[in-house]
Amino acid sequence: MSLSEQQVKMLETIAKVAPNAILRKYKENCCIAGARIIIEVLKKLHFKNVRPFTVEANIFNETYVRKGRTPQSDEEAQQWLTEGCWQIVLGDRKEEIEGRWPGHLVVLINDQYLLDVTIFQATRPQKGIHLTPVLTTVPEDFVKGEDKCGLMYNNCMIVYVSYPTDDTYKTARDWWDVARSKEVVSDILTEVKQILAKKK
DSSP states (O other), rough: OOOOOHHHHHHHHHHHHHHHHEEEEEOOHHHHHHHHHHHHHHHHHHHEEEEEEEEEEEEEHHHHHHHHSOOSSHHHHHHHHHHOOOOEEEOOTTTOOOOOOOOEEEEEETTEEEEEETTGGGGGGGGGGGOEEEEOOOOOOHTTTTSOOOEEEEEEEEEEEEEEEEEGGGGGGGHHHHHHHHHHHHHHHHHHHHHHHHHH
């Protein structure tokens, strides 16, 4: 089900105000807390079909994107690095760091829209990567975990890989510690309502 124009405006406003509010309480690598906070905010704004969604986000800088393909060998990859090509992976399934969940959590709305408010953690100005929250439509095959979803964003390419059955984030404190995020939810709601009231 598509969103109304007013609902899209709400999501765009949330995307603008959420990062600062979240970072007042959490560290940059806070995708689990960020997703849960956004879900609470959306429910209070009467969005009905919202849920957490596990992904891997691959971000390629402009120099890499211009190559038009992936490197064919380790030697070529090393050469590209010297030329300024850069890739960052959020939620790398192969990267096992003790105490850190190996995934990246976003919010899915109506099984059609993806909202990623914590992708800012991949920002690397020195590599030409400047990221703010992403709001995009996603195809059904992506939601089912059958295909990837790619988009150009601030001269970078973001390729999302979905893991629709992965709910292992639920064991993390950032997911179940609701009390810690109450103030953040309240701050975001207040600011969003103030901004939308001014636009009327």
